[in-house]
Amino acid sequence: MKRILMSLLALSLIFTFAIPSAAVAEESFKVGAYLPMTGPVAAYGQMEWAGVQAANKIQPTVLGKNVELFLVDTKSDKIEAANAVDRLIKKNKVHAIIGEAISGNTLAGGPIADKAQIPMVSPTATNPLVTQDKKYVFRVCFIDPFQGEAAASYAYDTMGAKKAAILVDIAQDYCVGLANFFAKSFIKKGGEIVATAYCQTMDQDFTAQLSAIMAAKPDVIYMPNYYTEVALSCRQAAELGLNVPVFSADGAQAEELISIGGKAVEGVIFIGHFAKEAAASELAKTYIETYEKETGKEASAFDALGADAYFILLDAVERAKSVEGPKIRAALASTKNFPAVSGNINIGEDGNAIKDAVLLHVKDGKFRYLATFKQ
Amino acid sequence: MDLAQFSQQLINGISLGSLYGIIAIGYTMVYGILRLINFAHGDVMMMGCFFAYYGILMFSLPWQFSFIIAIALTAILGIIIDRGAYRPVRKAPRISALITAIGVSFLLENAGIVVFGGRQKAFFRPEMFDSIITFHGIRFLNLAIYVPIITLTLLGIILLIIYRTKVGRAMRCISHDMETTRLMGVDVNRVIAITFAMGSAAAAAGGILWALKYPQINPLMGIIPGLKAFVAAVLGGIGNVGGAMIGGLILGLAEIMLVAIRPDLSGYRDAIAFGILIIILLFRPTGLFGEKLPE
Numbered sequence: 001m002k003r004i005l006m007s008l009l010a011l012s013l014i015f016t017f018a019i020p021s022a023a024v025a026e027e028s029f030k031v032g033a034y035l036p037m038t039g040p041v042a043a044y045g046q047m048e049w050a051g052v053q054a055a056n057k058i059q060p061t062v063l064g065k066n067v068e069l070f071l072v073d074t075k076s077d078k079i080e081a082a083n084a085v086d087r088l089i090k091k092n093k094v095h096a097i098i099g100e101a102i103s104g105n106t107l108a109g110g111p112i113a114d115k116a117q118i119p120m121v122s123p124t125a126t127n128p129l130v131t132q133d134k135k136y137v138f139r140v141c142f143i144d145p146f147q148g149e150a151a152a153s154y155a156y157d158t159m160g161a162k163k164a165a166i167l168v169d170i171a172q173d174y175c176v177g178l179a180n181f182f183a184k185s186f187i188k189k190g191g192e193i194v195a196t197a198y199c200q201t202m203d204q205d206f207t208a209q210l211s212a213i214m215a216a217k218p219d220v221i222y223m224p225n226y227y228t229e230v231a232l233s234c235r236q237a238a239e240l241g242l243n244v245p246v247f248s249a250d251g252a253q254a255e256e257l258i259s260i261g262g263k264a265v266e267g268v269i270f271i272g273h274f275a276k277e278a279a280a281s282e283l284a285k286t287y288i289e290t291y292e293k294e295t296g297k298e299a300s301a302f303d304a305l306g307a308d309a310y311f312i313l314l315d316a317v318e319r320a321k322s323v324e325g326p327k328i329r330a331a332l333a334s335t336k337n338f339p340a341v342s343g344n345i346n347i348g349e350d351g352n353a354i355k356d357a358v359l360l361h362v363k364d365g366k367f368r369y370l371a372t373f374k375q
Numbered sequence: 376m377d378l379a380q381f382s383q384q385l386i387n388g389i390s391l392g393s394l395y396g397i398i399a400i401g402y403t404m405v406y407g408i409l410r411l412i413n414f415a416h417g418d419v420m421m422m423g424c425f426f427a428y429y430g431i432l433m434f435s436l437p438w439q440f441s442f443i444i445a446i447a448l449t450a451i452l453g454i455i456i457d458r459g460a461y462r463p464v465r466k467a468p469r470i471s472a473l474i475t476a477i478g479v480s481f482l483l484e485n486a487g488i489v490v491f492g493g494r495q496k497a498f499f500r501p502e503m504f505d506s507i508i509t510f511h512g513i514r515f516l517n518l519a520i521y522v523p524i525i526t527l528t529l530l531g532i533i534l535l536i537i538y539r540t541k542v543g544r545a546m547r548c549i550s551h552d553m554e555t556t557r558l559m560g561v562d563v564n565r566v567i568a569i570t571f572a573m574g575s576a577a578a579a580a581g582g583i584l585w586a587l588k589y590p591q592i593n594p595l596m597g598i599i600p601g602l603k604a605f606v607a608a609v610l611g612g613i614g615n616v617g618g619a620m621i622g623g624l625i626l627g628l629a630e631i632m633l634v635a636i637r638p639d640l641s642g643y644r645d646a647i648a649f650g651i652l653i654i655i656l657l658f659r660p661t662g663l664f665g666e667k668l669p670e
Contacts, residue, residue: 205391
């Protein structure tokens with residue numbers, strides 16, 4: 001008798017907990033984020049996650065459902081990134097995915113989402129291969145051939161550089177790709193690449209490479225690397241007396257560049273995704289206000305693109321009137337003139353965003369807006 | 376490459392090599408006495424850097440005090456690690472101790488991520504180490520002069536302790552035969568604790584110098600220097616304190632000179648370090664300078 005009573009009690013307990021949670025699960029739209037919260041590019045992941053959360057605050061529901069967010073840390077690592085996507089799909093049963101921040105990791109995670117027909121939107125993976133041959137992988141940032149060409153044009157035409165040296169991180173698809181696009185455009189313009197030296201993510205000593213570059217006497221050094229490597233390279237360049245302008249890329253826009261680089265990164269110029277000064281849309285104003293109130297930090301590129309990935313995704317769900325992968329995908333691929341935080345975004349069948357880029361530089365320990373490149 | 380460039384690269388190599396050397400010293404000392412490859416050494420070094428960082432930032436200590444306190448705290452951390460992780464497996468086969476060391480390494484890294492956060496932090500460089508020395512067209516940070524001096528001083532102190540004190544004699548005895556040493560009435564656990572304290576203090580000193588040269592710190596910063604120091608220690612003959620210093624210099628010079636001579640091969644820099652390790656292990660497993668501490 002006691003046993004029967006106990007099992008009845010247990011059964012009733014299971015039902016009281018199981019039923020409501022099942023009902024909630026049905027109601028919510030689940031978005032999984034896989035981002036580098038730790039490791040060499042932790043700054044990107046932490047900024048993008050803060051951006052996604054701020055965006056969630058602004059628009060917490062879609063199609064009358066609550067948006068439920070899941071986060072998995074990729075530790076800035078490719079294998080962890082692939083596992084994270086797998087886990088979000090199988091364990092958390094997400095409807096869509098935001099991430100990763102960098103190209104190499106999105107290349108690792110993308111195919112898994114593609115196979116499972118779960119739409120993925122990367123905020124900042126700029127390498128062209130990221131979306132290539134993948135129906136379900138999208139991005140809200142420009143791609144590197146455009147960025148490389150813009151950088152080469154600016155360096156050659158405006159800065160008047162005829163000889164360029166390149167210091168590139170060969171452990172990253174992003175850096176290698178971008179260095180190639182820059183070199184191609186720079187040579188096409190009539191410039192010359194006088195030295196190319198290589199490093200790897202998490203390297204700390206660049207003195208040998210920089211001394212070799214110094215001997216080639218370039219007019220500009222192109223460093224399409226991540227912020228820590230750029231900051232340390234600039235410091236060591238200054239110590240070696242290498243007084244040549246440094247041109248970097250969108251990966252430079254993290255506060256660590258300035259805190260680690262100090263005076264040595266003054267004047268570093270780069271193509272970026274977003275400058276607060278140039279933001280125009282209504283959404284951008286709401287976003288900047290919310291983000292700055294929530295985090296106490298200034299809105300910047302990576303958080304803004306994290307938010308854009310979220311807004312674009314929800315916009316697609318609303319137009320698709322469904323949370324099914326194939327329908328969201330179709331809606332994402334026909335995004336037209338969405339007034340996002342980082343400017344107007346059009347997304348095509350190829351999954352790439354067509355949008356403008358901005359030119360920034362470091363002045364008085366702050367990132368400052370210089371110009372806009374139209375695409 | 377002309378003479379000025381060559382000399383510049385030579386200086387680059389020596390300043391990198393002596394940093395590898397100073398970290399390798401602590402590594403090799405613990406091995407020489409305990410036959411334990413302390414894979415957590417690089418992470419102990421990272422903890423030393425964070426102690427120094429928070430000493431300056433949170434308690435606004437002058438940097439000299441902060442560095443000394445950080446070294447002392449790291450020494451205490453070394454004792455705690457020994458007491459908590461290595462002592463319980465002291466009698467177990469050596470492979471258990473090795474695996475424990477890897478466990479400690481992961482524990483420190485992940486605890487570091489939880490407590491300090493995963494993002495890089497800028498390390499403060501005092502003005503004293505921030506001036507540039509120019510000499511016949513060669514430029515380097517004056518830190519490049521301090522590092523070898525500090526390393527050699529540290530090396531001297533460690534050798535003095537090992538060879539000229541009672542504790543040092545006990546350490547040498549333990550490396551020879553732990554059980555007999557115990558029978559002779561030596562408090563083995565205490566001596567080993569002192570060994571760890573010394574090794575960890577050396578790691579902290581090396582870590583702080585490392586952070587002064589490359590002013591960013593993060594919880595995973597110890598991995599690569601730790602591995603390179605391990606190569607340096609094996610190269611110099613693991614267990615040989617002086618050999619570790621020379622191993623570090625050779626490794627630093629080899630890495631820099633490869634990039635200097637063939638910049639197009641600079642991506643293979645780490646391959647050089649680990650290639651050296653493989654070659655040494657194949658052809659001269661006891662390293663360049665013979666075996667363990669000379670008796």
